[in-house]
Amino acid sequence: MRIDKHPILDFKRGKKIKFTFNGQEIEGYEGESIAAALHASGVKVLGESILKHRPRGFYCAIGNCSSCLMVVDGMPNVKTCITELKEGMVVETQKGKGKIV
């Protein structure tokens, strides 16, 4: 399923672009969020809980719940549900709280 309507974000679909998820190449559209592109490609587990490492997926989709935090281009704790997808982005599952050094 591809998200095309969103309560607060305007998804203006542009051209098809490529990015990677844990090293695997995936296609998405310009103008949609990273999480939306992953979701459309069948990626349902976006992260894991801090203490018990349980799977965490798409939840609030408006940048509040922290369920979709991922490492994007090396930067941890990116809210992928409200961050726009860009050509060539390197998206990775985040383990733990993230490292900045």
Place this chain on the structure above:
Amino acid sequence: MISSAEIVIIGGGISGCSTAYNLAKKGVKNIAVIEKSYITSGSTGRCGAGVRMQWGTEMNCKLAKKSIEFYENANDVLEYDGDVEFKQEGYLLIASTDKEMDQFHENVKIQNKLGIPSKILTLDEAKEIVPYLNTDILTGASYCGKDGFLNPFLTTDAFYRAAKRLGVEFYTYTQVLDIKVENGRVKSVITNKGEISTNIVVNAAGGYSKVISDMVNSELPVYSERHQILVTEPVEAMQAPMVMSFSLNLYCQQTPHGSFMMGRGDNREPRDLRITSSWEFLEQMAKTITEVLPPIGKLRLIRQWAGLYNMTPDKQPIYGKVNEVEGFYLAVGFSGHGFMFGPLTGVIISEMILEEEPTIDASMLNINRFKEGNLILEPSVV
């Protein structure tokens, strides 16, 4: 509410709870603590949570050293079910001028003489402890690995529960409206929930200390100053010590949770009791921290808050009796360091009230030092 008490303590922060605990432990019955909001709602619960022994005056060094020794065993001594989360991962004090470095050398001399294991570090040595420290803007550092931080809420809770078990009565959400004085003696404390007659009152009201002293017409040379703190999102552990600079006006530590907590003061603040948050603080704090500890600039901000420093002219606390009224004791004016001195505050005030041999002679911290001009200025304060 009880109608009479042996001792009434005003303020349910670390100072009030520690004083109540120490008095009760020594067998005083009938102690009441009055808190206008909840326990730790004031300066204690808003503080930066650090405890350090790297001070510039002998008095502050001694108070801090004894307090840290207490905190090392706090869970056991207070028989606490939880954990006060005491972590001794050090304080790295950084200097940005040669003059400041001279002061550090002076301070470390005093500290070492008193048995505090602090030392002067070169910039390279400082970088070994915090590798991403921007030493280009610094001249040197001092470090003490026995300094650290602990959770102010849990620590105060530990004192509160221990005091309660010993029979201390706590009245939260209870506001002191007035204090009755008769023939130069404290007579009773009037609250919005009733009146408690007593011969002894302890003013441990933190930012509100002057409001309380005004009730007995006792002059208190203090004012309250708003200080602000911000906290970031959590990341994996990357910084062991608290990093602090007096000249750059900052302190910054990573909490056990992984978030970074940082704060600073501003002595141009209006001297009132506001604890609102400001945009200016966020902007200035972010600028400074990005310069000193660059990677922290990548972190997102979660929230900010403010609390009151109760400032004295020499930035050291005021302990003891006042001249105008019998039975009125002060544990005030901590100038931002009430939490770290908390364990000793309770010991000192209880010894003064019970006229016991002092553990540390803190008589020089009496209120008359300001009139007599015997100020002992603390040089190392953010």
